[in-house]
Amino acid sequence: MLEVEIYYELPIFEISDVVRLPHNSLQKFSLKPVGGGSYANVYSYFDENYNKTFALKRASKTISSKDLERFYLEFDTMKKLYSPYILEVYSIDKIKNEYVMEYADITLFKYITTHNQKLTFDERKSLCHQIIRGFEYLSDKNILHRDISPNNILIKEYEDVKIIKIADLGNVKLSDSVLTSLDTEIRGAFNDYSGLQRVGFNKYNFYFEGFALSKLLYFVLTGRYRDFTKFEYSNLEEF
Template identity: 35%
Template sequence: MVSVEEERLKRFLKQYDSREVDQTYIQLYLKLHDETRVFASIHERLDTEFEWMNFKARNGGHFNAQNSRNLIELIEEITNLNKALIRVGKSLVIDSEYRRVLEGSKLWLVSSGGSPIPDGFTPVEVEKYAAVFSLEDKTVVLEDRTRVELKMVGSGAFADVFKFTDPNHGIPIAKKKLKRESNNREVERFRREFEIMKKLSFPYIVEVYRFDEAEMSYTMEYCDETLENYVGRRNNQESFDFGVRRRIALQFLYGLNYIHFKGNCHRDLSVKNVLLKVYEGTAVLVKLSDFGLAKERGSDFTQTETELKGTRLDPAVSKFGEFMPVNDIYSVGFILSFIFKGVKHLVAGTSGLAQIVQKCSHSDPSARYQTVAELIREIEALTPETKSTPA
């Protein structure tokens, strides 16, 4: 059911249907769909006024009366558009250069007789070939029509992650939303990510809840921080000892072992994609996330892939579609090095830890651990004396 606010926004946007807009600007905003014409129209008209402003600043410093009125009206138009967007849980994001000029212009624009351009005016960097407007989510409407505030907590190449509090249970929930400019392949990959994670039910895998096809997003359990941030802040703390580090390492490995047991490969393991729920003291719960590049056994989607992707690629893999569990284990060596020593390179030397991580990431896949279960046994047997061995 369309809300009153959504209906108001539709009416606001409809007035641009008959407005003539240069196709050059239309092309910049095609991915936005409903907002394409309004953003293109405002962008085009702003460029006209900004170019004239630059010219007049160099020639007399007097911004003509009609141009002044045009820009005042555009500023009001942008304000009204943003109000309409906010009512449906979105917010207008303006390029920093354009925002600088619009905010500054409010101080000296007058509606009659022309406007004196201030001394020291910095010319506008007019942008004709890239979008200067975008949208940002500010609220989300729940199934019971309750609207709650969103806070952006992360942004990747293809999706943004937001946080909101479920008003019925008082618990934080994460919402992952695909970016609007994503292509069809990325849309398909995003759906697959949710479908794969929905099938995985395990304590050390992020749990997903509901997929929203209309806005291309899904909700999932909220985690407090990444492994990268958690270890980075605690690495030199005395309380962050060998026992704590080993518990984190084992939870991570239990999660990966389950993924492989279910016939999947993660293919993008990194210290950014391992999340943690943090409790009092040193208690944490590790959660593997970001399954956008995951490979399911027998999936047609991954069999045809050849382009290598991911944060840390196994040099032994020549085609992404040929990725196997042993190739995931290559990345594990780097993650274990970070958990136990706080370094992003492989731990060197002859210590028990060094031997484990070097075997994980051996250049020859046949010389690595062939299963995560083998690796778990090695970490379980690892002794705290390795902590004093230089990395």
């Protein structure tokens, strides 16, 4: 079982009716693997201080310098965002190359494929509307995700509602970004590869984002992941 050390710096309050917590406490937590990608792995752990489960994203020991730049850019970008549809990140350790973030229960891909036969149209429509609002928020911030896929969209399950969480912004394109060296390799399962190969990944714009987003919405509505040649859906007009 893997373990992670979380270092707390907790202020000591002077008000008499508050609880005093130990200062600079160092605690170890058992890590449970929950997923991974090309250059990082994700774990979950339970923090008794907060009575809550968190996720930890840790860069691979063999990560390239370019991918490490992506890793830091992902954290810095997500740290500036505040939307219920964007996965929240909390703190980063640049010595261990890992950061703590909000825990979500399941990927959109696994949720849809597991429940595809029993999901109602209203449930699918709710998920789609949340996805659209999340990407509208990113667009308002002049941010392009560039790696849209059902594995990079998570779902946080509450007792009364399921909330979409957009994650994995390692390929994000910012309007003021100077990291042009990161724009050479095309990534993203739903991207228009033929179009991007013609113009270059650095020319990725809202047209390409919309192309991938339409595939994602179609997947939510139909459960189809690969065959997009037959764009048929009886409730499409109602949607």
